[in-house]
Amino acid sequence: MPRKPKQQRSQATVNAIIEAGFIAMAEREPATITTRQIADIAGVGVGSLYEYFENKEAIFSAMSERFVADTVALIRPQIATLVRMPIRDAVRHMLESFRTFLQENDGRYLSCIQYAMTLDFERYIDPLQQTLSELVTQYLMNHPDTLRVRDIPTMSYIMIHGGIFAVVRHLSDPSPPITFDQLVEGLARMVGHYTEREIAMANATQEHLRAKEPDETGSDREQ
Amino acid sequence: MPRKPKQQRSQATVNAIIEAGFIAMAEREPATITTRQIADIAGVGVGSLYEYFENKEAIFSAMSERFVADTVALIRPQIATLVRMPIRDAVRHMLESFRTFLQENDGRYLSCIQYAMTLDFERYIDPLQQTLSELVTQYLMNHPDTLRVRDIPTMSYIMIHGGIFAVVRHLSDPSPPITFDQLVEGLARMVGHYTEREIAMANATQEHLRAKEPDETGSDREQ
DNA sequence: GATTTATCCGAATTGAATCCGAACAAGCGT
DNA sequence: ACGCTTGTTCGGATTCAATTCGGATAAATC
Numbered sequence: 001m002p003r004k005p006k007q008q009r010s011q012a013t014v015n016a017i018i019e020a021g022f023i024a025m026a027e028r029e030p031a032t033i034t035t036r037q038i039a040d041i042a043g044v045g046v047g048s049l050y051e052y053f054e055n056k057e058a059i060f061s062a063m064s065e066r067f068v069a070d071t072v073a074l075i076r077p078q079i080a081t082l083v084r085m086p087i088r089d090a091v092r093h094m095l096e097s098f099r100t101f102l103q104e105n106d107g108r109y110l111s112c113i114q115y116a117m118t119l120d121f122e123r124y125i126d127p128l129q130q131t132l133s134e135l136v137t138q139y140l141m142n143h144p145d146t147l148r149v150r151d152i153p154t155m156s157y158i159m160i161h162g163g164i165f166a167v168v169r170h171l172s173d174p175s176p177p178i179t180f181d182q183l184v185e186g187l188a189r190m191v192g193h194y195t196e197r198e199i200a201m202a203n204a205t206q207e208h209l210r211a212k213e214p215d216e217t218g219s220d221r222e223q
Numbered sequence: 224m225p226r227k228p229k230q231q232r233s234q235a236t237v238n239a240i241i242e243a244g245f246i247a248m249a250e251r252e253p254a255t256i257t258t259r260q261i262a263d264i265a266g267v268g269v270g271s272l273y274e275y276f277e278n279k280e281a282i283f284s285a286m287s288e289r290f291v292a293d294t295v296a297l298i299r300p301q302i303a304t305l306v307r308m309p310i311r312d313a314v315r316h317m318l319e320s321f322r323t324f325l326q327e328n329d330g331r332y333l334s335c336i337q338y339a340m341t342l343d344f345e346r347y348i349d350p351l352q353q354t355l356s357e358l359v360t361q362y363l364m365n366h367p368d369t370l371r372v373r374d375i376p377t378m379s380y381i382m383i384h385g386g387i388f389a390v391v392r393h394l395s396d397p398s399p400p401i402t403f404d405q406l407v408e409g410l411a412r413m414v415g416h417y418t419e420r421e422i423a424m425a426n427a428t429q430e431h432l433r434a435k436e437p438d439e440t441g442s443d444r445e446q
Numbered sequence: 447g448a449t450t451t452a453t454c455c456g457a458a459t460t461g462a463a464t465c466c467g468a469a470c471a472a473g474c475g476t
Numbered sequence: 477a478c479g480c481t482t483g484t485t486c487g488g489a490t491t492c493a494a495t496t497c498g499g500a501t502a503a504a505t506c
Binding site: 003005006007009010013044045046047048051 | 451452453454455456457
Binding site for chain 4: 007009034035036046047049050055056
């Protein structure tokens with residue numbers, strides 16, 4: 001039922017509506033935002049919302065979509081650079097730029113990611129996850145020694161999901177128990193230590209072709 | 224405005240309403256649940272909902288509260304046992320029992336935790352976080368060597384939040400890219416490797432009172 | 447400038463959440 | 477057992493926000 005905007009006028013309306021959504025999101029609880037408020041902020045009639053959006057949900061979805069697209073646009077160009085950095089620096093660098101990104105425009109995207117995490121989740125987090133997976137893959141290809149860590153898909157899954165959530169949760173917390181810098185350093189160490197330890201263990205196993213320290217290698221099972 | 228239930232009859236009603244909430248949550252999207260549905264499932268009139276609950280939200284809150292309380296009740300008694308296990312085993316053990324817990328009663332709690340994460344967040348995740356923090360503290364006290372890892376609050380923050388989210392996300396995902404067992408093993412390795420590496424680094428630093436491998440120790444800054 | 451097409455609007459409709467006052471049940475003193 | 481008070485239940489009436497609809501206005505096309 002909602003139509004595609006064909007004139008530049010209507011495209012501006014669509015944009016105003018999405019912008020209004022971000023503004024409203026920044027000042028109220030998402031659940032308490034009404035269509036009338038969005039329309040008022042956007043400077044259009046309520047009816048106009050429904051010319052281009054199925055329903056109120058759809059407006060929020062469009063916001064999430066734009067947010068995720070912007071995030072991907074933030075990360076993707078950095079991949080080439082990140083991939084050449086030591087792993088801890090790469091993590092640090094990416095997280096700092098992500099923080100800056102989330103906090104610009106009065107933290108409009110911060111409200112948004114919280115919303116995106118609640119509702120659609122799969123649909124809107126997936127592209128982000130895809131991008132990060134791509135980053136990991138590229139990284140591995142540029143650092144052949146890191147290919148020795150076991151069960152890379154799992155570790156990538158843990159680092160991506162755990163990392164995203166820890167950061168979002170921290171940025172949403174009005175009085176976090178640790179600083180953001182501590183969080184970044186912690187995540188960097190976590191990832192760095194893990195890969196180093198795995199590489200060391202892989203090397204150790206290879207060198208003594210047969211076990212000599214069942215203590216260390218005894219817990220190697222999976223993969 | 225909502226009153227406290229004084230007779231056992233009304234206490235039963237309150238319970239029926241919360242139960243109905245769980246049942247409804249298990250079969251429909253939380254957003255599409257209506258008060259009439261809840262009332263019908265509970266076998267009471269719609270008006271009765273408002274005798275003990277401020278509004279529909281409050282019913283969901285009560286559910287979250289019960290869920291979190293049950294989760295804490297699940298973990299707390301295990302602390303004494305977990306604290307004596309090697310760290311990887313403790314992680315494995317805890318996650319397995321958590322999975323079992325989430326999936327009993329047709330996974331009613333699974334829908335619930337997703338909801339709890341959306342709305343109140345602080346209020347309902349906090350007690351869980353408290354409990355896990357307590358577990359970490361106890362663990363540290365029982366394993367004095369682990370006290371050598373740097374910035375324990377931060378690492379505890381990362382492991383708790385990242386771990387909770389990775390698990391919840393995995394259990395919510397209809398077609399996860401990795402198995403739950405892989406996730407558990409991965410988290411166990413992550414935590415285990417990290418602590419071991421930190422301890423090793425602390426020992427190394429102590430032994431050669433002055434640096435000899437600026438490569439390794441060069442990235443030690445914080446704390 | 448007439449006609450078609452796109453856009454905009456806000457009063458009317460719809461449906462769910464919430465309120466309310468009457469009916470019903472329990473406790474309780476007599 | 478009986479009347480009185482208090483707790484409880486109920487579902488129709490009310491309220492309020494989302495969505496619809498049909499006409500008004502503006503741009504585009506010929």
